[in-house]
Amino acid sequence: MSENPDVRGCVIPLSLHYNVTDHTWIMVGDDGLVTLGMTDIAQNLAGPLLHCKPKKPGSVRAKGRPIATVESSKWVGPVKTPISGEIVEINDVLTQDAATINRSPYKAGWIVKLRPSDLEEEMKLMVTGQEAVEAYRTKIEADDIQACDHVEGFEA
């Protein structure tokens, strides 16, 4: 089985944890920090991103609160954190080139790193692995989300 399966071309790496409703992913590092970003599905729905404005380091965010706003030519909205905690680092690359999220949503396009405050409990509300793939398959079909189109290249 591929480590990066897809549904309608939308890539869903098995190693990450997802909030399917808000289209976000997290990865927990060896240092205990949580890296957070938008999914491939999210960047496709938004379209080519023009700006990404993360909250400042030091901001404390409760689960469900925005950690950034992103905007394309056709949409603007929040990126909501699935994990409570303090923002300790933001991805400066996105200030100059928000479309990095389109090209590499799971690697170079990460948005913030958090020091989590309730990780164990809040991760129970997320999905990972094949369960995540099936959850996304259900959502993509229910919402009739169009196929992900990686016109600017893609790094999974």
Added chain:
Amino acid sequence: MSDDFEEKKILVIQTHGIETPRRTYSPIFYAMASAAMEIETMIWFTMDGTNQLKKGEAEKIKLDPTSNVTLRTMLDQALESEVSLRVCHQSMALFNMTQDDLIDGVQILGATSIIDLSLEADHVMYF
């Protein structure tokens, strides 16, 4: 500058409607940006801005012919973003509109309410 805008309020006043399509998208877009920044945001539709809220009208307005995004898409996205959409009761008469003519999710308020809302807002954007 702090980026914590909790408890701030912005009132967007839209006076342009379907006869000037290029003046319809941006106020909604700004309102969505404001809501995304956790600012309590409301659009007040008055004068010619009222007619875009009539059922079936916003669907006809599309700035980019290659896109599937219509003015109705923008209004729906604003509602999903928790932007409050409110319309001037008196202006509805200009277009012979009743409550039944309005798209779902829009609240009708009278002229005195706009004064209250303006005084309560931290900032008013007028278009």
